[in-house]
Amino acid sequence: MAAKLIHKSSSVQYKNVRSNQIESSEIAINYHESGPYLQVKDSGGEIVQVGGIFIGTQAPTNPLVGKMWLNNVAGNLYIYDGTSWINVSV
Numbered sequence: 269m270a271a272k273l274i275h276k277s278s279s280v281q282y283k284n285v286r287s288n289q290i291e292s293s294e295i296a297i298n299y300h301e302s303g304p305y306l307q308v309k310d311s312g313g314e315i316v317q318v319g320g321i322f323i324g325t326q327a328p329t330n331p332l333v334g335k336m337w338l339n340n341v342a343g344n345l346y347i348y349d350g351t352s353w354i355n356v357s358v
Contacts (some may be wrong), residue, residue, distance in 0.1 A: 282330045287313055307332065321345075327353055 275295040276285055285296035285307050296307040296315075305320025317332040325341045331348040338345050346353040 282328055284330060284332055285315055287315055290315070303328075305335070 273291075275297055276290060276299040277299060278285075279298075279300055281298075281300040281302055283298060283300075287291070287309060290296055290307070290309050293310060293328050294309070298305055298307070302324065303322035306318040307315050308318055311317050315332055317334040321336040321338050322328045323340050325339060325340045327339075328335060331337075331353075333348060333350045335348040336345065337348070337353065342354055343353050343358040347356055348354075
């Protein structure tokens, strides 16, 4: 069975799609130059980030679960777990 892909997009930094703005099988794209990323709705109805790494010295505001941030001064990689930034650097 073929699926129709529909996407929504924004170029505003950190602007995430809301759960009521996207249905299953839709893809939201944020294409701001600071770190483009995809967003999808999971099976629980929550919006999660798929791919994309923000690069900068300050943590992104309004992060989604799965958001990755590379602190380019300290050299640390972080992943947002829904409540805090977890340092996953070796």
